[in-house]
Amino acid sequence: MADPNTKRRLLLSARDVNVSFEVANGIVEAVRDLSLEIFAGETLALVGESGSGKSAFAKSILDMHQPPFTRRRCVIQGEIEYHRASDVLQLVGADGKTMRAVREKEIGMIFQDAMSSLNPVIRLGKQVYEALSYVPIEPSKRWLQVSEILNEVGLGGTRYSRAFPHQLSGGQRQRAMIAIAAVRCPSLLIADEPTTALDVTVQAQILSLLKRVQASSNMSMLFITHDLGVVYDVAERVAVMCAGRIVELGNVSQVFGDPQNAYTRTLLENRPGPTRKRKAKVARA
Amino acid sequence: MSHSSPFSGNSSFWKYFQGIKPDRVWVCSVLLLGIVLLGLLAPVITHIEPTTVNLLARSKPPVWYEGGSWYYPLGTDNLGRDMLSRCLYGIRTSFGIATLGLIFSAILGVSIGIIAGLVGGYADELLMFITDVFITIPNLLLLLAGIVLLGTEIWVLIVMIGLIRWEAYARIVRGQVMALRELGFIEASHVLGASRLRIAVAHVLPNLISPLTVILTLSFPSVLLMEAGLSFLGVGVQPPTPSLGRMIGSGRDYLLDAWWMSGMPSIVIVSITLLFQLIGDGLRDKLDVRLDG
């Protein structure tokens, strides 16, 4: 794998990002001094266990911690720069209009729980169509785009576009989410544990779909997961997170083949399965 | 985007104030307790019997009006009866009927709800159908029918109110039990060999205490208003027993000249129901109870 730093265009760079939440009894620092770069066309995996801050960082990029009308309190510090062809946008502290433009045209996002992430009372086609609401083209062309993307994710035909989310299987729902995110041809797709809730066979399908969609539109992808196997399958580079910090960052083959950090090693060694070496005896009296 | 609330600096300062802020539930409970005490201590507070008629002092205004006196601090009604005394004794009547009615309906509703929720199946279907029917039939009409059948004695009111209200508790308790049943610990206990009775007593009931407290607090006003409403219409508590609802109703004809005849008992009733409402809401937030049903 070629060294991405020299050849590829920089798409997103985060520097010293800190994210903290206000919770019932104090403040949680979810992300600490995180810095990373994402280049055009690549897949970067962010891997870590629950509470490591991987999701918190992903949400910070699009300021998704505080959806409209909620009262959640979250503070993001540092710099997240998004590089467009002509200019650079600072996403931390950006105003609502800029943020909305970025969400609309530049960066798409899919979530872990596709069932609850789809509106139960709106037909699928409409939910995809909605993502193009503000594109200044005539509605029929928008619908054309919608049916094209639905075709691409394997949900072609009115049978699916007129369906409601509850009529779909888990895998189909995640496909619909991918369609919603990809219909705008974003430069970056943030996938927040998109296959965690799925069966292993469906997971394989969704991962290959993601790779296909990514290749056809030359998207970059930030892939959040806790599963090292999935990382190995989808990503070129990986950032390992622990307790809010990136402890190791590099090419997948490098990091997995020769982990420098003790935590990364623990993660790799503890993967259940035929190759795991059992410790002599669990710590017991 | 995210700096809308920099809370790092002075948050502890605010926390401190929130900590000592006398909270709503306590303030309201103390006020409510005060009202209950006023009712209980009525014979000590006032020496005028609520039924004593004084035709020489008819429609006297409250003390702050011209012509009012401290002898009748809240004025008198059209028969010269002391409004203060009647209000205080009215509190007794209202609370008495409402409390007993509530207890009756709660026992009925809660047991039915627990049975429906725990047993499930056809028993549940049947019980829920019955509650559906009871919810559909307008409460007041059922109450009126009961009164036609049984008369207007106080025990009739209590029983009827109990029979009318139980379905709300049954429904909510069933919902809570069903939600509890989904939780693993009930099944865990079952797998460990616990009997149904043990599960109900050791696991279900303790976890129902919070929601029940909230439900009962929130529904007390409506029970109280049921009696007041019937009495207002003249088909509830009968004279000479003083009743807030009946006082409001009979003062209706004197609104222009003696508003206090309806006004004073109205204020008492609204204070009671409002306080209960505030306490119930506060408890719900505090105990984090979700009431779907």
Next chain:
Amino acid sequence: MKSIVELSDVKVSYSGGLLHRAPKVDALRGVSIRINRGERHGLVGESGSGKSTLGRVILGLVRPSHGSVSVAGFNPFSLSRSEKLEFRRRVQLVFQDSVAAFNPRLTIGKSLGEGLKIHNICKSSQRPDRIAMLLEAVGLPQEFSDRFPHQVSGGQRQRVNIARALSVEPDVLIADEPVSALDVSIQAEVLDLFEDLQQEFNLTTLFISHDLNVIHEASDYLWVLKNGEIVEKGGTKQIFSGPEHEYTNLLLASLPGQGLETVC
């Protein structure tokens, strides 16, 4: 060796109630299973395959519409009062970890004591010692007895969960996705603990999971369930090295990170 769990041609179908007519769902369509004393079995299947239902049939929680069930010498669906108690002692369940598996109002010690109390395992004065022993067996300090379930981590709670199942000294232990909610590093610890305890207590275990990697570690014999039917059975190692049914093949092929081992 005599079989301790035996299911033959078990069928289960769910349907809705009287007034809301739900379509019939066939959760199990004729499943036969034999488990011998002391063996470690695994049951793998995807969501909706009926694997949890199967576990619940063995526990006597779901009544099959057809077929016969024999567990620890009992038929769980026709038990006398005394047999019921004895059956409950001998067959236990470990749930998927969640706070919900514990009564939030009871301390961990109280939760552990429930089974001891119901089955009169020891005198009430000895109960605290017994609870301490159980905690120790799953690698937790005695102080945990006074904590509430929400005050401990997911991995620790899962250890308590196992301790609770073991408290009544069962013969058969059904574990329904016991590690799927845990982080990888903690999964490993719990799996190791599980293996140790299985040997120590001479348990017969049925480990239910959707995760082939996990099931590989926790079982010697494997049943592959798909749409309520067993499509493949046999030694876990054999199945992993040479699956016969195409569905098992697909499951194995879908595992992510196939080449990861070669890198490490």
Next chain:
Amino acid sequence: MARLAVSGGIVGFISGRIVRAILTMFVVLLISFVVGRLSGTPFEIMFPDGLTVDHQIALEKKFKLDLPMHEQFKLYVTQIFKGDFGRSLHTGEKVWAMYALRMPATLAVGSLALLVAIIIGLPLGALSALYRKNVGVTGALLLVFLGYAVPHFVIGIGLILLFGYVLQILPTTSLDTWRHFVLPTITLAIPMIAVLARFMRAAMLDAIGQDYVSTATSKGLTDADIAKNHIFRNALVPIISVVGLEIAGLLNGTIFVETVFSLPGVGRILIGAVEQRDYPVLQFGLIAYSLIVVTVNLIVDLLYVVADPRIRLGK
């Protein structure tokens, strides 16, 4: 309230509801029959001076009171289906005619109040959920929440005092012009506004926290579109059943409002019937009101089906 249980699609759901409605009406008929029979024979009221035993037996035979109970019930139901609801024991008027005369006023005030409550209550609840920091909205909400604790008859009396006597700008009795409708309608509407605003607020807050709002945000939708298409639209679903439940409460309320404002509605008939133990009149009231509620609930269920595809299309 509609249970979101699994259902066999739209047909199963609706036919279940219709069966339920019919069964409910059957129970209502049973209750009204029992009320009629248990409240003693009508002869005690018709002949207050008492009767000879022979005369009584003859009368019982004439009115078929000597038949077994289930036969009497059958007779009772047949008569009702023939449109014969009996006559008032006091005036001898046909019962349905008494109601036919008074029903329009009740229905007019009731439906007006329902309309007002929906028009004010839903937006208020929605706005208060969206703009939780807005002082104006919060203030209005607090005021409305008073309506939760204040019974109809107190609201009515307060309004009469304020608008009728102090300000003297609105009439306080009867229903002659549109101005006469103002106070009764407001009185009836206020508690319902409180309920609707409150439930709407809760439903909105619930929807606001849902994941699909995050998805909508990630699509780059404006706040207004998110509020309209995702939050409000979803919050309406549970509200429909709340409105249905409130109808029964509304009918209770009309009885008080009619008493307070001396309106020519059915409430007064009912109270009179109770005072005079005129049970045929009360029976009809029970049946008529229940029929209204059952019908409204059926309509609400249909609306629910339209609003929630999970029910419409089955799981």
